[in-house]
Amino acid sequence: MSTVLIEWLNLGLRWFHVVAGIAWIGASFYFIWLDLNLREPPRWKKDQGIKGDLWAIHGGGIYEIGKYQLRPKKMPERLHWFKWEAYSTWLSGTLLLIAFYYVQARSYLVGPDSWVSTPEMAIVASIAFIVGGQLLYEMLLRTALVRRGLWFAVVLVGVIALASWLAQQLFSGRAAFLHVGALIATWMAGNVFWGIIPAQKKFIAAVSDGREPDPAPAVFAKLRSTHNNYLTLPVIFCMISNHYPFLYGSEYSWLLLLAIGVLLAWGRHFFNLKHQGIVRPGILVSSGLGLVLVAVVASWAASHSSMDEDAVGTKMSATDIDVLIDQHCTNCHSPSPTQPGFQAPPAGLVITDTDSLLTYRTKALPALHSHYMPLGNMTGMSDEQRSAMVHWLEQQE
Template sequence: MGYAHDFLALFLRWAHVVAGISWIGSSFYFMWLDASLKRRAGMPDGVKGDNWSVHGGGFYHTQKYMVAPEAMPDDLHWFKWESYATWLTGFALLSVVYWANAELYLVAPGGRVEPGVAIFWSVFGIVAGWVVYDLLCRSPLARAPMVLFGLLFVLITFTAYLYGHVFSGRAAFLQTGAMIATVMTGNVFFVIIPNQRVVVADLKAGRTPDPKYGVIAKLRSTHNNYLTLPVLFLMLSNHYPMTFGSPHAWVIVAIALCLGAIVRHWFNTYETGAKGVAVAWQWPLALALAVAMTAYAGLASAPSVPVASAGRTVADTEAFAIVAERCAPCHAAAPTFAAFNAAPGGVFLDTPERMATNADAIVAQAVTTHTMPLGNITGMTEAERATLAAWAAK
């Protein structure tokens, strides 16, 4: 059963990545297409602009209507299942990995909440995130897009801060990403596609479509576009404990939100043909934010590294006794911990030689960021972490 669970997680992760590539690819393409449209003489009434492209040896001519064409075309292609498939596979992956093993992946070390309670807050956070966001977008704030986006930034950052007090660092980042991703798919399912269906129904009935539906959908689509890169960062971060392992990891989330949005803004601006200052400030600022994130992660993690007593030397045998008890139940050729059939990440710590080979990883995961053991399931103490720090420093 263990291998079956692992393969289920693998296939779901694979499907999630494939669906995500499809959704992000189509989203980025249409944002580029919208920005690249040119108004030319002789265009039909109601056409905003057109685009000529070449790809794969063929030429493509695309036109965009301000609202809709006068009559429905025979074939109309919808872009929705990319979003739905991404969310469904992500939800399934969250269930199989984080909820099914909540005591390992979801619960914060020290057992601040029980696994069942953590799962409840995980589900509640995903649902509540969409409800609050949707209410804000339906409020008068929708007429002030920059104010609304600034408020969303504050709310997402504050949510990440709250998650850090309920979930493990890794789960807090993933949960924040899942909440944002749910907002993005909710925009497609509850707003963008229904609004498009209203326009299509009006065309079929011979009525003139109301432009407001396009305006509403455009606001949600723009939010999706600017949130895409931060979501990707949060989802990838679970492989890098220096991001979620710092005491104030919500700061990393705040920087990632800004960094991703600024990079995306450069692409959106550049693709309109803008030059000069309009496309000159984003990359320097993005680089500065990346440096700031790196520096902050290093400084924030430093105080959590136990400082060994002056002159203390820890023998390999003493260090291995800790590793054998706290780490090797999972990181062994034949793990004794029931959740694993093979050593996570292919890291083996079941002999002194293997422990020495992975000394840097032990310090990073168990000493600097406290992300290992997972959920501190084996009960590693601060004194033991200090001992490992002294051993690695000799």
């Protein structure tokens, strides 16, 4: 019963996290679009304190949107704040990290050749990774470098590259990608909590008291919001990467993660410029071609990767492979798994013999190459057995 409840908890948290994330991303995209599309208003609106306006149609009606330089003559009784989308996304994501990766650290967090080999140390490393990365980002925001946008972006890419490489050394491949996403998402939630909301509160307090607000916090908050806008697509990629072992199982997975993240952010730049009336299709084209190039190069590298010659030379018959499947696969991938924590075969993949293994060949090969399967290697599959199974699968073209 406890296992079933854990699965329901996992489902509920994951559903809530996805819904909250959609709300946060939608708000981020909308307000960046709104700010970049505001145009100079007519004189009569300026006289009322409006510094930019926008007309839009949606839901069967026309909207007139205005942004004040400071405040309207009479403050509204109800002012909407956009913060809980970010907070609920981060909090639900943290709970998922605990419920899925910390509670089941031996299976999902510890990698076969990672620097940390015990679940306890892996959890400590996970917390240190996220907290340390957050502190580093906040420190960078408080340096003079933040006023030089391009150089700050270059340094931030360097930090993400280091984080991606470090995560690969500390955790399993799947957990490594997720931790980079969790780190960036923490930056984004921190931008809301530490910068954007406090700046808005100071602004409201000043204009409500009839004082001239300090523009510096608002400018800094806008910068943080812009950072969040560019980081959104890389975070989404990290969060869905757990479905693709061929990515996080690659020998240079940390470099793949970095390249794809940068190209996604570069593609986002096209739309941010377009919102301002600047159309540079070369940015979008180069982003798309870059992603295609990454896929081609990574596929080529994977197909030409070589295993240990002695291991590759170990050949097994289909009967031998059936024995390995029974030893290392059926505990999770049988119609009724015996592995604690599973009520049904993961992803619906039933693998009980060579025929069913071949059915899922394209999924099995990257999972074996990456050492992701068997899960946590709790069945004790040796390198020779793994190599023999990979070699057999590769011969079944």
